[in-house]
Amino acid sequence: MRQSLLLLFCLCLSATTFSQSRKTAKTTVSPDDKAVEAAVVRFFDGMRAGDSTMARSVLAPNARLFSVSADKTGKVLPRETPMNKFVEMIAQPHPQVLDERIWDVKVSIDGDLATLWCEYAFYIGDTFSHCGVDAFQLYRSPEGWKIFVISDTRRKENCDLKAAQAAKSKSTP
Numbered sequence: 001m002r003q004s005l006l007l008l009f010c011l012c013l014s015a016t017t018f019s020q021s022r023k024t025a026k027t028t029v030s031p032d033d034k035a036v037e038a039a040v041v042r043f044f045d046g047m048r049a050g051d052s053t054m055a056r057s058v059l060a061p062n063a064r065l066f067s068v069s070a071d072k073t074g075k076v077l078p079r080e081t082p083m084n085k086f087v088e089m090i091a092q093p094h095p096q097v098l099d100e101r102i103w104d105v106k107v108s109i110d111g112d113l114a115t116l117w118c119e120y121a122f123y124i125g126d127t128f129s130h131c132g133v134d135a136f137q138l139y140r141s142p143e144g145w146k147i148f149v150i151s152d153t154r155r156k157e158n159c160d161l162k163a164a165q166a167a168k169s170k171s172t173p
Helices: 002-024 031-049 053-056 084-092 161-171
Strands: 059-070 077-081 100-109 113-124 127-141 144-153
Touching: 031 053, 031 100, 031 113, 031 127, 031 144, 053 084, 059 084, 077 084, 100 161, 113 161, 127 161
Parallel strands: 059 144
Antiparallel strands: 059 077, 100 113, 113 127, 127 144
């Protein structure tokens, strides 16, 4: 009897583990996943084009922008850049294109809330500036997915510039 109960317990445990791993493994891309990614890509397309109207079209009115990095003393803190200032900077004429290339995009959605996580490399023209990870929080509005928080990390080391080059190739027509 004890062996039967032990066997039953082990079977239940393995079935639970299997069902949890299947639930967390995402194998298909939904239309919402594509729409979330399209909103983020539109934001960066607006930045590349110097088109603040395009960039703003996918932002919530109260969107916020944070960067997490170390200061000169090595202390790590989030710093907020006012989104209006950032969008105004996009609209300023630039002699070179501001190009944020993204790859390894992961989207998670629960109802009307979405998170997009990706690696990126930032270039000014063809000159590498920095890399890191972007984390976007979006909500489903009547007009489509809107970004309400952008957070990023910034570094100059351990950057996958081959992936950045491949990301540029994919976005270039």
